[in-house]
Amino acid sequence: MNRPIRIRGGRVLDPARGIDRVQDLWLDQGRVAGLGEDAPAALRNRPDVEVIDAAGAIVSPGLVDIHVHLREPGQEEKETIETGTAAAARGGFTTVACMPNTSPPLDDRQNVEYVVRRAREHGLARVLPIAAVTKGQLGEALTEIEDLVDAGAVAFTDDGKPVRNAEIMRRVLELTRPLGVPVIQHAEDPDLKGAGVMHEGWVSTRLGLKGIPDAAESVMVARDALLAELTGGRVHVAHISAGRTVEILRKAKARGIRITGETTPHHLILTDEAVAGYDTNTKMNPPLRSTRDREALIEGVVDGTIDCLATDHAPHTDIEKDNDFDAAPFGIVGLETALGIYLKALVDPKHLSLSDLILRMTRKPLEVLGRAGGTLEAGSDADVTVFDPAQRWTVRASEFASKSRNTPFDGWNLSGRILVTVVGGRVTYRAEAEARVS
Numbered sequence: 001m002n003r004p005i006r007i008r009g010g011r012v013l014d015p016a017r018g019i020d021r022v023q024d025l026w027l028d029q030g031r032v033a034g035l036g037e038d039a040p041a042a043l044r045n046r047p048d049v050e051v052i053d054a055a056g057a058i059v060s061p062g063l064v065d066i067h068v069h070l071r072e073p074g075q076e077e078k079e080t081i082e083t084g085t086a087a088a089a090r091g092g093f094t095t096v097a098c099m100p101n102t103s104p105p106l107d108d109r110q111n112v113e114y115v116v117r118r119a120r121e122h123g124l125a126r127v128l129p130i131a132a133v134t135k136g137q138l139g140e141a142l143t144e145i146e147d148l149v150d151a152g153a154v155a156f157t158d159d160g161k162p163v164r165n166a167e168i169m170r171r172v173l174e175l176t177r178p179l180g181v182p183v184i185q186h187a188e189d190p191d192l193k194g195a196g197v198m199h200e201g202w203v204s205t206r207l208g209l210k211g212i213p214d215a216a217e218s219v220m221v222a223r224d225a226l227l228a229e230l231t232g233g234r235v236h237v238a239h240i241s242a243g244r245t246v247e248i249l250r251k252a253k254a255r256g257i258r259i260t261g262e263t264t265p266h267h268l269i270l271t272d273e274a275v276a277g278y279d280t281n282t283k284m285n286p287p288l289r290s291t292r293d294r295e296a297l298i299e300g301v302v303d304g305t306i307d308c309l310a311t312d313h314a315p316h317t318d319i320e321k322d323n324d325f326d327a328a329p330f331g332i333v334g335l336e337t338a339l340g341i342y343l344k345a346l347v348d349p350k351h352l353s354l355s356d357l358i359l360r361m362t363r364k365p366l367e368v369l370g371r372a373g374g375t376l377e378a379g380s381d382a383d384v385t386v387f388d389p390a391q392r393w394t395v396r397a398s399e400f401a402s403k404s405r406n407t408p409f410d411g412w413n414l415s416g417r418i419l420v421t422v423v424g425g426r427v428t429y430r431a432e433a434e435a436r437v438s
Helices: 081-090 109-123 144-151 166-179 202-207 216-231 243-254 266-270 274-277 291-302 336-348 354-361 362-369
Strands: 005-014 020-030 030-033 050-053 058-061 061-066 093-099 125-131 184-185 235-237 260-263 384-394 413-423 426-430
Touching: 005 081, 005 354, 005 413, 030 274, 050 093, 058 354, 061 081, 061 336, 061 354, 081 093, 081 109, 081 413, 081 426, 093 384, 093 413, 109 125, 109 144, 144 166, 166 184, 166 216, 184 216, 202 266, 202 274, 216 235, 216 243, 216 260, 243 291, 260 291, 260 362, 266 291, 266 336, 291 336, 336 354, 336 384, 336 413
Parallel strands: 005 050, 005 058, 061 093, 093 125, 184 235, 235 260
Antiparallel strands: 005 020, 020 030, 058 384, 384 413, 413 426
């Protein structure tokens, strides 16, 4: 068992409970033991307590990312559970939910249990597996939904592909409703997307690249909102990129439909203009869209239409990305840069307070999954992120803990340096120079 920990002198920010004050946080036996003088006296007097000096830093519940591709099993040249969770810890994340488009996909009990076991043995963050909706992610036959939940699945998606068949989507919503888990939709009409590689608009025309209209996303969201209303099931829209999607989500929520959504750092900080240099690290699905779309996403985050913030961490090898724009795979890594980008996109321009940002990166994603946590309440899991929101740092992809380097943010100067990450009372990342430990 790890030694007890005292995180000393930090600004404890627990937005789910309305706490924002400078005080010590005590951790013991994998749980939060208390704040300040509320911690047991016997613990405060123990001589073996590890002290982490957090003066001038933020001490928050551990960050949570509900959209991560860990690539294992089958694509270990891109990422593994070990390297992916190391990247998560370095980015301040204590919990990640992994997508099922592995090789083979997470479409049966054996594969889901494999991820659970590997994460327990080698993970530096908690890993919540998300199972496939259809066998082989082929869009034809449903997986064994109840059995997969029993094996550890926390949600269902065919991410990487949409659930194209409306009848299958209806059935999975009906089956998951009594189990209390959401269906996560990669919202995309494949026929409208076609062979598109970037957002359809003036920039794609200028660059001579095939475009993907924003309607390819929003028409699928509109369909799924109606199916959620019909079934009473819960739909969660992954990686929202389009302003029209935000409008649909807002109206659906006003009608009481059980639908939630997430967006990503790159969709909040970049637009399709970033593709002008044909850098394949600006190629992602859904694509970077217009300035108007980006502004609508920010508005949706601010008013709560978009419930939480994720990364869509999608590792690819240098060989795959070092290709023509049309031929390169979609996706970028994001775990190690997420907090810095979100601070730059949302907090620095005063769209969100720091407390609001932390809420959308801790409690809110767990609420989407129907799970407890995301607070520093006594007795809760000792999952903690310590970071300095003012400290500047430079993104160096060559130094990532992730196996992959596919990021458009290499060389960016950001604020918000992660100092310490604690999972279940165990320090999984420590920036030695900044986190003074005695």
